[in-house]
Amino acid sequence: MPTPLPTAIVGSLPKPSWLAQPEVLWSPWELEGDTLIEGQHDALRAAVQEQELRGIDIVSDGEQTRQHFVTTFIEHLEGVDFDNRETVRIRDRYDASVPTVVGAVSRRKPVFVQDAAFLRAQTDRPIKWALPGPMTMIDTLADRHYRSREKLAWEFATILNQEARELAAAGVDVIQFDEPAFNVFFDELKDWGVAALERAAEGLQAETAVHICYGYGIKANNDWKATLGAEWRQYEESLPLLQRSNIDIVSLESHRSHVPIEVIELIRGKKVMLGAVDVAGAEVETPEEVAETLRRALQYVDADKLIPSSNCGMAPLPRGVAYDKLSALSAGARIVRDELS
Template identity: 40%
Template structure:
């Protein structure tokens, strides 16, 4: 049986229901430490509520016609803190405050000991997803480089050594996620473009360590940030992208619909498959299938159909649910249009 061309997928997150999270609090930023007050459901019933929300996300992705789905990350306060704060060596109770190059202050965990994974973090999430869909299923993990950029290091004093330990923890989790039924493993590494000089020194090394020995397709996702958080014009090019051709990941996921990057950069990533962002999450309206098809055709000028996976630019966490579903339906329908042209 031949593999479907132009398989559609999602980057990871889907909107959490308003009965599950405080959306006003969610919109204030992307938490690095735990944000327990985000949840509207009390602790004794929280897991049940998250499970119910996950079923809603799964069914929406199935109804929309997406080929490779996720659990929508319903159990996560952010894409990274769910896993990053569950590791040994991280002090989340007495966090530090760091200031970025734009003068913005962020509360982050402190690294006070050796980073180690001492228990499964997302394995039950993957088991639940696998038990509730017959679709191909992907699960995401924060990448080791990005996690190393989101903490205050008081132990290693060596960013590369710290990130290598993050990579080992990610790798242990990823192997267990495959055993739990994951068809695809994705690393989210948006901070590669925030600190390209440091990324140049060791990012490929730590990504390869995180993906070492994983027997299913692997993806590295990078973007310019959530449209709801990063307002205004986004860059039109990545400061760290061709280097990812040296990773062992089979797929690279990039944002292109909103920032309108020059797709000529895709030539630098041969022979990788590309998860190409063709859904603009800054647009409050759902694209038409014809607009999505047009964006896919633009990608096909540089990629063969078997190497392009149409996707949203980034996670859909911050969108209204009706908007997110409309965009996913347009994604599936737009891919079907182009698939029909290739037949």
């Protein structure tokens, strides 16, 4: 029988200091060559053990084998030049130096499948793997070949589908596509963004999820959030479209955000992965705070469709804080399970 209110994380966990610089987002690796691969798998194994110890039901890799949630996938593709970089506006929020698309993009070999198989071997629990979504991928590049965001997104959707099918074959139970761009580019979202996401998820023998966040707790994102007013209503653009899509799970931010909890009604019938712990601060939630967030959510989503989770990636947090937040998440979920039983 499935676990009621199964807990999960949506993104990264902090890396150990011997692998990458602590509390630094997208830190360079401290190791090289075969030693780096061995170290990444050691860190992945430790992340699994910590998740199980802290009571997480749907286990992930914590992104221990990747430096960046988008570009680590892209750097394995043909047609993208990482030496020829340009500065572009990311999420219409901040400037970043990014690689350039210089030719037809293609996937010459699997990117994460070997790491996913390693994760599968570490646990008997359901496992989840995250991939960047097509719209977010094109927003993290300079395009000098296709010169069409839509055309490049469809190319990436096909590549992502190839990778996702092999991840599912390797034993991944939930494949998550990260689409923070869905909270920014609403015209593209409606015109082709959801359709490209559905192409990436087409025919998968695994549950599919889309994670739409408000970004890591970095200054550029926090400054943007400060302009959004007392209520963050961006989800009202994406959720009605996703409710009609073939995506199984929609992952939302909630706890300590300004997202009105009632927006969940817009995806009635879908599973909801709800952020019940914050990743933008070091204060650890109490189990009762987590439980109260979940109780509020249950006014709008059935209990068998609610997955308590973290808001976004935890990579910039101190490791102890991150794992204590996971303990609070699990404890809060247990409180509400007991109330429902």
